[in-house]
Amino acid sequence: MSKRKSDAAIIDDPESWVDHYGDFLYRFALSRVKDPAVAEDLVQETFLAALRARESFKGCSSGRTWLIAILKHKIVDHIRKKFREPPSDKIETLSDIRDSDFNDGGKWQVRPHKWAINPGKIYEQKEFFDVLYHCLAELPGRLAEAFMLREMDGLSTAEVCKVLNITATNSWVMLYRARMSLRRCLENKWLGEEQ
Amino acid sequence: MHWMFSCKDVSQLISESMDRSLPFYQRVLIRLHLLMCKYCARCKEHFEALRTASRHEELYGNELDESRALSHAGKERLKKFFKNHLSDTS
Numbered sequence: 001m002s003k004r005k006s007d008a009a010i011i012d013d014p015e016s017w018v019d020h021y022g023d024f025l026y027r028f029a030l031s032r033v034k035d036p037a038v039a040e041d042l043v044q045e046t047f048l049a050a051l052r053a054r055e056s057f058k059g060c061s062s063g064r065t066w067l068i069a070i071l072k073h074k075i076v077d078h079i080r081k082k083f084r085e086p087p088s089d090k091i092e093t094l095s096d097i098r099d100s101d102f103n104d105g106g107k108w109q110v111r112p113h114k115w116a117i118n119p120g121k122i123y124e125q126k127e128f129f130d131v132l133y134h135c136l137a138e139l140p141g142r143l144a145e146a147f148m149l150r151e152m153d154g155l156s157t158a159e160v161c162k163v164l165n166i167t168a169t170n171s172w173v174m175l176y177r178a179r180m181s182l183r184r185c186l187e188n189k190w191l192g193e194e195q
Numbered sequence: 196m197h198w199m200f201s202c203k204d205v206s207q208l209i210s211e212s213m214d215r216s217l218p219f220y221q222r223v224l225i226r227l228h229l230l231m232c233k234y235c236a237r238c239k240e241h242f243e244a245l246r247t248a249s250r251h252e253e254l255y256g257n258e259l260d261e262s263r264a265l266s267h268a269g270k271e272r273l274k275k276f277f278k279n280h281l282s283d284t285s
Contacts, residue, residue, distance in 0.1 A: 014281060018273045023264040030263055040269050044276055051280065106201025112237040119244030123251040132248070150214070151249035157214045168215070176210035183241040 007063035014051055021067050028068060032075045032133055042078060046071040069153045076144055079137035101180060112183065115191040127190065135185035139178060146171060147178035200228050205235045210242055 010020050025046060029039035049070050050057075057066050103109045115122070122128050136144045142164065149155045149163055150171075161171050200208065205228045208221060217225075229236045265273070 015274070015277055018265075018270055018277065022270055022273060026265045026269075027263050040265065040272070043265070044273055047273065047277065048280065101206075102201075102203040106203035108202050108234045111234045112241060114237060115241070115244075119240045120247060122244050123248035128248060148249075151246050154250060172211045172214055175214055176207050179210050179242050179245060180206065182245055183238065186241075 008057075011054065011057050011063050011066075014047070014054075017047055017050075017067075021064055024064060025067055025071055029071060029075065032129065033078060038078065042071060042074050045074050049074070072152055073145070073148060075133060076136045076148065079133055080141075083134075083137065101184070110184070113187055113191070115187070117191060122191075131186055131190045132182070135182050135189065138185060139181055143174055143178040143181070146174040147182065150175055200224055202228075202232060202235050205229070205232070206238050209235070209239045213242060213246065 010016055022043060025043045026039055029042040029046075030036060033039055033042065046067055050067055053070070057063070061069075101108065101110055117125060136148065139147070146160055146164060149160045150157065155163070157168060157171055157175075160166075160175075161168055164171070164174075166174070205225055208217060208225055211217060212222070212225070229239065
């Protein structure tokens with residue numbers, strides 16, 4: 001086997017995925033879910049989803065990045081199921097999330113706190129992704145999906161609209177609500193110690 | 196929208212500016228608002244932190260504990276699963 005086998009060639013050969021990507025995906029899953037058996041299941045689910053979506057891998061990203069993107073969505077689904085927080089896509093719920101942040105005059109009701117850790121360096125903290133994944137799992141499913149596609153997978157807004165079958169205006173509103181909820185969730189669960 | 200944006204408007208527009216380019220006058224009004232309102236400035240900082248962190252996750256992934264790996268049995272299970280699945284679908 002050539003040492004520098006291209007990603008496209010590996011993706012074309014699913015039987016080699018376990019050797020090429022298995023350990024990395026497993027480590028990634030384990031860092032989020034802590035349970036080795038669950039991590040292994042998530043790797044398997046990721047491979048299965050990847051197998052079904054193989055056509056969508058166009059070689060534009062690395063095979064590893066492509067598989068990790070799938071794995072992240074599986075992790076959020078897993079956390080959501082584990083904590084039995086049924087995703088709610090009701091519009092009322094969505095507007096509640098937003099309106100509770102402001103009073104009638106449009107002023108902050110729950111003011112954003114100064115975070116205890118420099119926001120620009122927050123990803124350096126090990127706990128950050130644990131909290132973020134739990135917060136994502138608490139969001140209504142489609143909001144979490146929109147946020148992950150845009151911010152984690154780095155899709156353009158137009159691509160997000162295509163995947164979720166929504167209008168551009170809708171995507172801006174959904175991303176806004178996702179960011180507001182995540183911001184507040186991180187603050188409540190972890191960071192909002194200082195006024 | 197009133198010409199003087201409220202915090203609610205500004206937080207929404209800050210988020211939108213991360214997904215599309217806003218008209219010039221809106222950018223100016225947001226900037227003015229941010230000069231006067233530390234809470235909206237924090238909100239902007241938090242939205243940006245969410246983006247920076249989310250896009251840094253791959254880097255974090257490279258620092259994962261290298262000593263953790265799939266067990267031999269785990270790898271065999273996955274390979275078997277693959278073989279079964281591929282033979283089912285072919």
